[in-house]
Amino acid sequence: DARVTQTPRDKVTEMGQEVTMRCQPILGHNTVFWYRQTMMQGLELLAYFRNRAPLDDSGMPKDRFSAEMPDATLATLKIQPSEPRDSAVYFCASALLTSGDTDTQYFGPGTRLTVL
Amino acid sequence: GENVEQHPSTLSVQEGDSAVIKCTYSDSASNYFPWYKQELGKRPQLIIDIRSNVGEKKDQRIAVTLNKTAKHFSLHITETQPEDSAVYFCAALGYSSASKIIFGSGTRLSIRP
Numbered sequence: 001d002a003r004v005t006q007t008p009r010d011k012v013t014e015m016g017q018e019v020t021m022r023c024q025p026i027l028g029h030n031t032v033f034w035y036r037q038t039m040m041q042g043l044e045l046l047a048y049f050r051n052r053a054p055l056d057d058s059g060m061p062k063d064r065f066s067a068e069m070p071d072a073t074l075a076t077l078k079i080q081p082s083e084p085r086d087s088a089v090y091f092c093a094s095a096l097l098t099s100g101d102t103d104t105q106y107f108g109p110g111t112r113l114t115v116l
Numbered sequence: 117g118e119n120v121e122q123h124p125s126t127l128s129v130q131e132g133d134s135a136v137i138k139c140t141y142s143d144s145a146s147n148y149f150p151w152y153k154q155e156l157g158k159r160p161q162l163i164i165d166i167r168s169n170v171g172e173k174k175d176q177r178i179a180v181t182l183n184k185t186a187k188h189f190s191l192h193i194t195e196t197q198p199e200d201s202a203v204y205f206c207a208a209l210g211y212s213s214a215s216k217i218i219f220g221s222g223t224r225l226s227i228r229p
Contacts (some may be wrong), residue, residue, distance in 0.1 A: 033217075043160070043219040045206060056216055091159065104150065105217060107159040 002026045004094050005093045012114045018080040021025075021111045023032035023092030024073055030075060033066055033093040043091075049075065050097065082115045089113070118143040122220030130228050135196055137223045139206035141186040146208040149182060149189050150217070155202045163204075164191070193225075195224050201227045 005024045013019055025032050033048040047057035050067040060067065064083070069075045079086055089112050093105040119142040129139075139140045141149075142224035153179075166173045166189065173180050182189040193200055202215045214223040 042221045045216065045218075050215065104162050104165065107152075107161070109159050 004092055004106050006090075006092050006108035006111050007108060010112045010114075011061075011109045012116065013082055014116050015051055015083055016081040018078065018089055018113075019082045019086075019113060019115075021090050021092075021113070023075040023077075023091070023108055024029075025074070025075065025094030026106055029094035029096045029106075030065075031095045031097045032069060032079050033074070035091040035093065036088045037091060037110070038088045046077070046090075079113075082113075084115045087115050118208055118216075118218040118222045119148060119220045120161060120206060122206050122212050123139055124223060126219065126224045126226070128226045129196055132198055133196055135191075135193045135200070136152040137191045137204055137206070137225070138188060139186060139190070139220050140186075141208040141218075142187070143177050143208065144184075144187065146187075146190075148217075149180070150207050150209075151180060152207065153202045153207045154205065154222075160205060163203060175211075196227050198229065201225060 003059050004026055007022045031050050034046040036046055038039045044059055046060040047067040048055055064079055066078045089110045091110045092108040093104045120139055122139045127135055143160055146218050147168040151163050152160035153163045155158040164178050164180050175193045179192040182218045200209050203222045203224050205222050207217045
């Protein structure tokens with residue numbers, strides 16, 4: 001049963017520190033999404049990649065957030081420097097999107113980030 | 117861009133009764149409408165989806181209806197059970213949004229025993 005994995009599952013850090021979250025998409029999936037979930041904002045799309053290329057990162061604060069896919073099996077989301085308002089659960093999701101059709105997004109377990 | 121509105125934000129129903137959650141979308145090019153269930157502390161999981169060439173889809177106690185003319189779709193849960201308590205998200209995806217799924221704001225469903 002293939003699943004999206006994320007590390008770490010929980011991260012507590014102090015304001016100003018760098019945070020790196022990692023995601024391993026389901027093998028063979030070509031699209032990776034990063035979401036942030038808070039009680040106030042619900043599920044916000046931060047960025048997504050197709051075949052490792054960034055397609056849209058308009059939901060991401062550019063000054064402190066960066067997202068990359070070093071290879072097809074790893075996506076990273078980095079926050080530098082972190083701020084208390086970044087505290088949230090960050091989900092990664094992957095999907096196999098083919099031309100002319102769509103497919104289900106499968107979510108990872110999330111990384112719960114707390115910035116003190 | 118696409119905008120998805122979801123109502124109600126909270127819903128409480130008696131066990132055994134039906135629950136209905138409604139969503140509207142703005143992009144007429146949207147062609148895929150998934151519904152996700154998220155239990156407390158867990159990841160969102162797909163429970164049912166519908167594509168634009170179909171008006172209704174059913175899977176046991178769960179059904180989804182789609183009205184493309186009115187640009188709205190609904191989730192129906194019949195014979196609700198305690199394990200149905202969760203937050204439900206609707207979503208819409210269309211070509212004009214570059215295959216970016218837009219989620220509704222969520223409905224917190226509580227089943228009263």
